Amino acid sequence: MTGRGAFDGVLDGLGAAIVSGRVPAGHVESVEAIVARTGVSRSIVREAVRVLVAAGLLSAGRRVGLRVLPDTSWDALNADVIRWRLDAPSRAAQLTELIEVRLAFEPPAAAAAALRRTDAEAARLSELADAIAAAASPDAFFAADVGFHSLLLACSRNAMFARLQTVVAEALRERSLGGHPRYPADPRDVELHGLIAAAVGAERPQEASARTRELVERNSNRPALPR
Amino acid sequence: MTGRGAFDGVLDGLGAAIVSGRVPAGHVESVEAIVARTGVSRSIVREAVRVLVAAGLLSAGRRVGLRVLPDTSWDALNADVIRWRLDAPSRAAQLTELIEVRLAFEPPAAAAAALRRTDAEAARLSELADAIAAAASPDAFFAADVGFHSLLLACSRNAMFARLQTVVAEALRERSLGGHPRYPADPRDVELHGLIAAAVGAERPQEASARTRELVERNSNRPALPR
DNA sequence: GGAAGGAATAAACATACTATTCGTTGGGGT
DNA sequence: ACCCCAACGAATAGTATGTTTATTCCTTCC
Numbered sequence: 001m002t003g004r005g006a007f008d009g010v011l012d013g014l015g016a017a018i019v020s021g022r023v024p025a026g027h028v029e030s031v032e033a034i035v036a037r038t039g040v041s042r043s044i045v046r047e048a049v050r051v052l053v054a055a056g057l058l059s060a061g062r063r064v065g066l067r068v069l070p071d072t073s074w075d076a077l078n079a080d081v082i083r084w085r086l087d088a089p090s091r092a093a094q095l096t097e098l099i100e101v102r103l104a105f106e107p108p109a110a111a112a113a114a115l116r117r118t119d120a121e122a123a124r125l126s127e128l129a130d131a132i133a134a135a136a137s138p139d140a141f142f143a144a145d146v147g148f149h150s151l152l153l154a155c156s157r158n159a160m161f162a163r164l165q166t167v168v169a170e171a172l173r174e175r176s177l178g179g180h181p182r183y184p185a186d187p188r189d190v191e192l193h194g195l196i197a198a199a200v201g202a203e204r205p206q207e208a209s210a211r212t213r214e215l216v217e218r219n220s221n222r223p224a225l226p227r
Numbered sequence: 228m229t230g231r232g233a234f235d236g237v238l239d240g241l242g243a244a245i246v247s248g249r250v251p252a253g254h255v256e257s258v259e260a261i262v263a264r265t266g267v268s269r270s271i272v273r274e275a276v277r278v279l280v281a282a283g284l285l286s287a288g289r290r291v292g293l294r295v296l297p298d299t300s301w302d303a304l305n306a307d308v309i310r311w312r313l314d315a316p317s318r319a320a321q322l323t324e325l326i327e328v329r330l331a332f333e334p335p336a337a338a339a340a341a342l343r344r345t346d347a348e349a350a351r352l353s354e355l356a357d358a359i360a361a362a363a364s365p366d367a368f369f370a371a372d373v374g375f376h377s378l379l380l381a382c383s384r385n386a387m388f389a390r391l392q393t394v395v396a397e398a399l400r401e402r403s404l405g406g407h408p409r410y411p412a413d414p415r416d417v418e419l420h421g422l423i424a425a426a427v428g429a430e431r432p433q434e435a436s437a438r439t440r441e442l443v444e445r446n447s448n449r450p451a452l453p454r
Numbered sequence: 455g456g457a458a459g460g461a462a463t464a465a466a467c468a469t470a471c472t473a474t475t476c477g478t479t480g481g482g483g484t
Numbered sequence: 485a486c487c488c489c490a491a492c493g494a495a496t497a498g499t500a501t502g503t504t505t506a507t508t509c510c511t512t513c514c
Contacts, residue, residue, distance in 0.1 A: 006467070007277070030496065041468040043270060046497085050234070050274045051281045054307075062497045063475040076386035077304045080281075097385045104335040104388075105328075111452045112327065158324045159303035160394075161331075167387075205453040225338045226432040233499075257464065268500040273465085289465050290507040460511085467504070474497085484487080 006040045011048040011080075013038070018057050018068055019084035025070040029058075034066075055081060079166050086174070098171040099220045103213070105164050106149070110196060110212035111205035113155035121155050122201040129197040133190045141185055142176045148193055152212075155200065175219065189218060233267040238275040238307075240265070245284050245295055246311035252297040261293075282308060306393045313401070325398040326447045330440070332391055333376075337423060337439040338432035340382035348382050349428040356424040360417045368412055369403045375420055379439075382427065402446065416445060 014034070017023045034045045049066060052058045056073045058066050074081055076097075085094040117125070128148040135141035149172070150165045192215040199208035217224050241261070244250045261272045276293060279285045283300045285293050301308055303324075312321040344352070355375040362368035376399070377392045419442040426435035444451050 032496075041466095043273070043467060043469085046270070047274050047277045047466095049497095051277055054278045054281065060497065061475080062473080063477085063495060065496065071386065072381075072389070074386070074390075075306075076390040079302075097387050100335065100339065100385050101332070101387050104332040107454070108327065108331040108452050111454070115452075154299075158327050159298065159301070160324050160328050162299070163301075163303040209452075209454055225335050225342075225436075227334075227338070227436055259464070270499060270501085276465095287465065288507080289505080290463055290509085292464065456514090458511105458513085461509095463506105463508085465504105465506085467502105469502075470500080472497105472499070475495090477492105477494090479492085480490095482487105482489090484485105 006044045007047055010034070010038055010040055010044055011051055014048060014052060015055070015057060015080055016084050016087060018052070019074070019081060019090070020088035021090075023068055025068050027068045028065045029068070030065040057081075077167075082167070082170055086170070095171070095174060098167055098174075099216075100225065101164070101167055102171055102216050103220065103224060105161060106153075106168070106216050107209040107213040109153050109156040109158065109161040109164075110200065110208040112158060112161065113152050114200045114203050114205040114208040116157045117155040117200055121151065122197070125151055125155070125197040125200055126194075129193040132185070132193050135185070138176060142172065145172055145193075148197075152196070152200070186218070189215065192218075233271045234274060237261070237265055237267055237271055238278055241275060241279060242282070242284060242307055243311050243314060245279075246298075246301070246308060246317070247315035248317075250295055252295050254295045255292045256295070257292040284308075304394075309394070309397055313397070322398070322401060325394055325401075326443075327452065328391070328394055329398055329443050330447065330451055332388060333380075333395070333443050334436040334440040336380050336383040336385065336388040336391075337427065337435040339385060339388070340379050341427045341430050341432040341435040343384045344382040344427055348378065349424070352378055352382070352424040352427055353421075356420040359412070359420050362412070365403060369399065372399055372420075375424075379423070379427070413445070416442065419445075 023029070031042060031045050031049065034049075035042055038045070049058060049060060053060055054075075055078050056069060056075045059069055060066050076082070076085075082094065082098075085091065125148065128144055128151060131144035132141065132148060135144055146169050149168045153165050153168070154162045156162065192211055196208055196211045196215065199205075199211055250256075258269060258272050258276060261276075262269050265272070276285060276287060280287055281302075282305050283302045284296060286296055287293050303309070303312075309321065309325075312318065352375065355371055355378060358371040359368065359375060362371055373396050376395045380389045380392050380395070383389065419438055423435055423438045423442065426432075426438055
């Protein structure tokens with residue numbers, strides 16, 4: 001039906017419809033109704049529903065049907081949910097939240113990275129900082145930027161920090177696509193990447209933390225939450 | 228098979244097997260093999276697999292089967308994954324990470340709460356602080372503690388912060404069940420809950436942040452990451 | 455030796471059956 | 485006459501099995 005598979009089509013369609021608010025919380029659907037509406041088989045719909053239940057978007061009850069849950073029970077950290085929110089009226093709120101989350105996590109993660117990185121990781125981080133400075137195109141800049149932040153988070157040796165890489169990548173992508181061209185890059189931003197790599201390499205956690213905070217704040221275009 | 232439904236049994240069994248490392252990364256299964264081993268139907272196995280794929284534990288490919296993915300691609304923020312890691316040899320690492328995550332985001336979230344809470348929420352937060360002080364049993368203390376932290380996060384008006392409530396609840400639960408009896412409660416801990424509620428009520432973000440940081444640090448039993 | 459085609463295999467998809475739950479209705483008791 | 489409770493029935497998620505299609509590997513032919 002959708003080219004990239006019936007399952008993906010149904011999952012994305014349902015998820016986007018719920019997150020966008022087109023189907024309000026409390027609304028009751030049924031597998032059968034979705035089958036009739038989309039034309040795909042029960043199996044596929046059920047599989048998609050199971051994923052949405054796991055994401056907190058739906059609850060399933062016998063004789064009750066599929067109840068759309070309020071946004072308070074959605075798994076806001078789920079990559080799909082983030083994407084759906086970015087394609088919905090909640091887009092602006094989601095972007096604000098992404099920045100706040102970055103501001104909270106990245107400085108401590110950088111501190112942890114400075115304490116726990118391997119020498120090879122420190123070297124690779126410096127390379128990526130150089131690549132950011134030398135980037136000759138928006139795409140190259142974006143790729144190096146995402147690589148840098150992903151590696152920084154991975155060096156923290158904390159799987160939960162590392163997973164927030166998806167959040168950072170989404171924020172960077174939005175920034176590079178949105179109304180704020182990031183290329184040619186701001187010189188101070190470039191410099192900060194180098195300073196962070198150096199602080200991590202020199203095992204200076206508080207410096208890594210402070211530089212990272214400055215970098216994220218500069219990219220946030222808004223007053224930071226008081227510390 | 229499992230009493231609480233075949234689906235839950237299969238999902239939990241597979242997830243725990245992968246996260247515990249009993250089934251190593253790179254191992255290739257197949258739906259049919261799981262059907263034969265567990266005795267449940269293909270539908271159920273497929274639905275469970277779809278959830279595990281969404282959680283980053285498996286990848287499914289035609290003619291290839293189900294490939295177990297390395298832990299770097301697991302969704303470490305997923306509630307199920309956290310639970311499975313707590314029931315595995317990675318338990319100690321998971322607890323350390325939970326504390327680091329709390330330390331990173333709870334102070335900023337408290338600051339946001341101080342700026343954005345409603346009056347009703349501030350009042351309710353005070354009530355919960357009082358309930359913590361007055362708790363007459365370990366269960367009552369735990370319930371009030373979880374309620375307090377959940378509400379604090381919800382007041383931040385950031386869905387991603389609010390969702391980390393599961394992380395906090397898990398950390399508190401471990402603490403109350405584990406070797407560190409939390410009841411009768413430490414007087415300073417009780418006092419800090421009151422001070423946080425007051426700071427949020429008085430719209431003092433930096434004070435709310437600092438008190439929250441102190442509280443989480445006191446509960447961490449380890450040197451905090453440098454700021 | 456390389457490319458193209460075919461066969462085997464396993465996920466993707468569709469359909470059929472079962473068990474459970476909740477609403478409704480009818481009867482009996484207050 | 486009204487209310488409560490229990491039994492029955494319909495509706496829907498849960499479970500099971502059959503069918504199709506895409507992918508990959510291996511073989512063969514150029």
